[in-house]
Amino acid sequence: MAGTRCRVAIVGGGFGGLYTAKRLRRAPVDVTLVDRRNFHVFQPLLYQVATGGLSPADITSALRWTLRRLRNTRVWLGEAVDFDLAGQRVRLADGELEYDVLVVATGARHHYFSHDEWEQDAPGLKTIEDATEIRSRVLRAFEMAERRPASAKRDGWLTFAVVGGGPTGVELAGAIAELARYSMAKDFRAIDTRGARVLLVEGADRVLPSYPRSLSHRAQRSLERLGVTVSTSTLVTDITGDAITVQRGEESERIPARTVLWAAGIHASPLGRRLADASGAESDRTGRVIVEPDLTVPGHPEVFVIGDLAHFPHQTGEPLPGIAPVAMQQGRYVADTILRRLGGRPVRPFRYFNKGELATIGRAAAVANFGRLRFSGYPAWLLWLFVHLMYLVEFENRILVFFQWAWNYLTWNRGARLIAHGTAADHDGT
Amino acid sequence: MAGTRCRVAIVGGGFGGLYTAKRLRRAPVDVTLVDRRNFHVFQPLLYQVATGGLSPADITSALRWTLRRLRNTRVWLGEAVDFDLAGQRVRLADGELEYDVLVVATGARHHYFSHDEWEQDAPGLKTIEDATEIRSRVLRAFEMAERRPASAKRDGWLTFAVVGGGPTGVELAGAIAELARYSMAKDFRAIDTRGARVLLVEGADRVLPSYPRSLSHRAQRSLERLGVTVSTSTLVTDITGDAITVQRGEESERIPARTVLWAAGIHASPLGRRLADASGAESDRTGRVIVEPDLTVPGHPEVFVIGDLAHFPHQTGEPLPGIAPVAMQQGRYVADTILRRLGGRPVRPFRYFNKGELATIGRAAAVANFGRLRFSGYPAWLLWLFVHLMYLVEFENRILVFFQWAWNYLTWNRGARLIAHGTAADHDGT
Numbered sequence: 006m007a008g009t010r011c012r013v014a015i016v017g018g019g020f021g022g023l024y025t026a027k028r029l030r031r032a033p034v035d036v037t038l039v040d041r042r043n044f045h046v047f048q049p050l051l052y053q054v055a056t057g058g059l060s061p062a063d064i065t066s067a068l069r070w071t072l073r074r075l076r077n078t079r080v081w082l083g084e085a086v087d088f089d090l091a092g093q094r095v096r097l098a099d100g101e102l103e104y105d106v107l108v109v110a111t112g113a114r115h116h117y118f119s120h121d122e123w124e125q126d127a128p129g130l131k132t133i134e135d136a137t138e139i140r141s142r143v144l145r146a147f148e149m150a151e152r153r154p155a156s157a158k159r160d161g162w163l164t165f166a167v168v169g170g171g172p173t174g175v176e177l178a179g180a181i182a183e184l185a186r187y188s189m190a191k192d193f194r195a196i197d198t199r200g201a202r203v204l205l206v207e208g209a210d211r212v213l214p215s216y217p218r219s220l221s222h223r224a225q226r227s228l229e230r231l232g233v234t235v236s237t238s239t240l241v242t243d244i245t246g247d248a249i250t251v252q253r254g255e256e257s258e259r260i261p262a263r264t265v266l267w268a269a270g271i272h273a274s275p276l277g278r279r280l281a282d283a284s285g286a287e288s289d290r291t292g293r294v295i296v297e298p299d300l301t302v303p304g305h306p307e308v309f310v311i312g313d314l315a316h317f318p319h320q321t322g323e324p325l326p327g328i329a330p331v332a333m334q335q336g337r338y339v340a341d342t343i344l345r346r347l348g349g350r351p352v353r354p355f356r357y358f359n360k361g362e363l364a365t366i367g368r369a370a371a372v373a374n375f376g377r378l379r380f381s382g383y384p385a386w387l388l389w390l391f392v393h394l395m396y397l398v399e400f401e402n403r404i405l406v407f408f409q410w411a412w413n414y415l416t417w418n419r420g421a422r423l424i425a426h427g428t429a430a431d432h433d434g435t
Numbered sequence: 436m437a438g439t440r441c442r443v444a445i446v447g448g449g450f451g452g453l454y455t456a457k458r459l460r461r462a463p464v465d466v467t468l469v470d471r472r473n474f475h476v477f478q479p480l481l482y483q484v485a486t487g488g489l490s491p492a493d494i495t496s497a498l499r500w501t502l503r504r505l506r507n508t509r510v511w512l513g514e515a516v517d518f519d520l521a522g523q524r525v526r527l528a529d530g531e532l533e534y535d536v537l538v539v540a541t542g543a544r545h546h547y548f549s550h551d552e553w554e555q556d557a558p559g560l561k562t563i564e565d566a567t568e569i570r571s572r573v574l575r576a577f578e579m580a581e582r583r584p585a586s587a588k589r590d591g592w593l594t595f596a597v598v599g600g601g602p603t604g605v606e607l608a609g610a611i612a613e614l615a616r617y618s619m620a621k622d623f624r625a626i627d628t629r630g631a632r633v634l635l636v637e638g639a640d641r642v643l644p645s646y647p648r649s650l651s652h653r654a655q656r657s658l659e660r661l662g663v664t665v666s667t668s669t670l671v672t673d674i675t676g677d678a679i680t681v682q683r684g685e686e687s688e689r690i691p692a693r694t695v696l697w698a699a700g701i702h703a704s705p706l707g708r709r710l711a712d713a714s715g716a717e718s719d720r721t722g723r724v725i726v727e728p729d730l731t732v733p734g735h736p737e738v739f740v741i742g743d744l745a746h747f748p749h750q751t752g753e754p755l756p757g758i759a760p761v762a763m764q765q766g767r768y769v770a771d772t773i774l775r776r777l778g779g780r781p782v783r784p785f786r787y788f789n790k791g792e793l794a795t796i797g798r799a800a801a802v803a804n805f806g807r808l809r810f811s812g813y814p815a816w817l818l819w820l821f822v823h824l825m826y827l828v829e830f831e832n833r834i835l836v837f838f839q840w841a842w843n844y845l846t847w848n849r850g851a852r853l854i855a856h857g858t859a860a861d862h863d864g865t
Contacts, residue, residue, distance in 0.1 A: 042854065043574060043575075043578060043852065043853070043854045044852065044853050044854070060490040060491065060492035060493070060851075061490065061853060062490040062850055062851035062852075062853060063490070065853055066850075067622070067852035067853075069619075069622040069623065070619075070622055070852065073621045073622045074621075079581075079624040079625070080581075081581070081582055082575070082578035082579075082581075082582070082854070083582065100582065133853070144473060145473075145512070148473060148512035149512075151509075151510075151511070151512075152511055152512070152513065152530070189499075189500075191503045191504075192497075192499040192500055192503045193499070194509040195509070420492055420496075421490075421492035422473065422474065422492075422497035422500065423473070423474050423491060423492060423495055423497075423563070424472065424473045424474070424512070
């Protein structure tokens with residue numbers, strides 16, 4: 006019996022892959038979800054791990070635990086490296102996986118365009134390891150400053166530059182400013198952490214360029230109240246281990262800064278390229294696969310691409326943004342489409358239902374964009390908190406973690422302040 | 436004013452160093468605590484991190500945050516590498532630290548005696564990175580088994596050997612058995628995790644050799660009820676990547692096991708050797724510095740050695756055990772001794788007040804040894820829980836973490852199941 010059922014292979018355990026599997030829960034199909042990590046990451050709270058507010062375990066869940074009740078689903082730890090579309094096989098680093106239907110949802114990584122050499126000095130924030138690396142760098146910078154006499158060199162350790170004013174950059178800059186101005190204010194003897202400089206550099210003429218102009222301005226004011234220096238219409242022209250060079254109009258400035266964080270660009274997972282090569286599909290300049298209205302690859306109705314890896318232009322002319330709600334809705338759509346096909350029912354094209362966007366700026370401030378309804382400040386922050394609470398409760402029963410976090414918020418404490426591997430500068434994910 | 440005060444340098448932020456600093460809180464001295472990590476580890480719960488029950492952040496606290504209210508204390512992130520006793524300076528990897536009084540409390544690491552080559556295949560459990568490495572290996576073993584057909588090879592992935600039947604080995608073996616038999620029982624499809632073999636190998640004729648015989652037997656029965664195979668009077672003669680060879684009397688057996696954990700021996704931190712060389716003090720065969728009745732180094736009344744690094748034989752003829760209560764009491768004693776000397780009062784030799792020992796064996800079982808009062812099972816486990824709860828509350832206000840953990844215990848969930856770096860076998864501390 007099981008051998009004759011439709012075999013669905015899902016590559017990637019992010020929001021897209023997880024929601025596909027969950028929606029197929031009662032379907033007469035055999036699902037294999039393969040991921041090179043054994044856990045799902047709740048990416049919207051990654052910046053909290055990067056700034057010591059939450060632990061990696063607080064925002065991750067073991068895929069196999071999350072999916073344990075789905076009796077038609079198995080989870081494989083393995084790394085997909087290529088696709089054999091003719092043979093209907095996913096090639097893994099150590100094996101292969103046959104499918105009747107393939108769902109590729111391997112997401113995106115941060116990207117430095119033509120400046121790969123910046124990666125070492127300006128880490129991005131896409132994985133748990135990225136987050137703990139950033140946490141280590143930020144915390145270590147304060148430690149280095151504490152042991153040095155007042156000097157321009159010390160000021161460099163106390164300067165933090167965040168490149169990119171989208172939601173991730175805004176959230177990171179706000180959280181670092183809070184860390185310096187409040188959470189750690191009493192912990193040092195030689196330095197005053199409240200004097201740390203946090204710079205946010207954005208190439209467009211405002212932060213949160215995808216939001217309405219009024220919310221961008223409110224977000225900038227909230228950041229400035231936290232002590233963040235916001236530079237818009239400003240380009241980064243160089244990043245070295247101890248400084249960042251920015252250009253605004255004709256003016257160029259080199260700012261000593263030992264800690265530079267990258268939130269300025271992403272590129273689709275390399276599997277997007279593999280899939281495009283194998284199928285002849287087109288991909289856009291950030292490596293996303295351009296999909297059909299039903300999220301399949303042209304000429305391969307059995308291959309779906311969803312989430313940050315997919316370029317879906319059919320609704321508004323613009324590709325949909327790389328955010329969790331898009332991936333979740335696409336995951337559910339793919340599951341429904343598989344069921345419709347199995348039942349011989351007609352398939353409708355994918356439609357994204359925009360429930361709105363939220364970005365948070367430090368404690369008790371946020372901006373919310375729900376089309377005509379736009380608000381900011383404390384109400385937006387409460388909504389942000391509520392949405393994330395609901396998710397954590399639904400998903401993981403992590404309600405006590407959430408209260409612990411709320412308690413830390415009230416007491417300005419950040420409990421997860423581990424520097425990986427102490428004084429050495431090596432990468433590690435503690 | 437500050438420049439003329441007695442400068443106390445404390446090397447190491449474990450229980451010994453931390454309790455010294457805390458006790459000196461109101462003393463007219465300037466304290467510098469230097470550690471190569473920025474956090475303190477609550478070692479008694481390290482095995483919980485190694486088995487996915489707790490996160491690194493749950494059992495660590497930033498030293499600087501913990502000591503933030505001690506206005507006479509500063510914390511330095513730095514690595515001590517040697518001592519200049521004549522010049523009264525601690526040599527750091529990147530600087531130096533002058534002192535009038537020195538307290539060395541850098542603890543111990545696990546040790547393989549004449550088999551250093553076993554370290555790679557049998558990690559020990561002393562640091563946060565050790566714990567996350569063990570967690571990754573244990574979890575990955577189940578993942579590897581899930582993707583393999585039933586075979587002797589797969590059985591090797593489902594066999595876990597713990598070498599050493601002291602408290603750490605007993606706690607690890609019990610927790611792994613629980614993980615396999617309860618926490619993960621429903622999470623896999625191809626394997627039955629309840630069939631996993633957990634071996635505990637001990638050279639002495641019973642587990643917990645430092646405990647009374649009756650408690651050793653109760654501990655063994657508790658382990659066996661959890662499904663652990665206990666082999667006493669058994670020596671390990673070889674460890675390779677895929678098997679462990681044990682010898683009992685004349686009989687030798689090679690047991691396929693992909694996961695071997697080392698809880699069989701420790702050796703003092705290399706700084707013990709440095710200090711002995713610099714001072715002419717003697718050290719024992721595990722590298723501990725043999726101290727005077729007042730915990731100082733012979734000929735150097737200004738240099739104290741405490742905790743796992745110290746060999747203190749003056750009370751019972753035997754050195755005191757390397758456990759947290761000894762380090763805590765020694766830390767307080769050193770602080771009091773510094774104060775007595777500053778006040779010109781006589782100094783009494785150190786006396787350890789034995790409050791008893793506790794070891795836990797999985798859920799709701801433990802053994803407690805309070806001299807004439809000995810008990811085991813659920814009452815001992817409740818006591819164990821209470822003692823650790825009190826510590827966490829006193830130290831870190833981590834009461835909600837504790838409740839989260841209790842909740843996971845009741846629901847058999849282990850929330851912190853992250854495999855570092857996925858399919859690759861490299862070391863990482865997520």
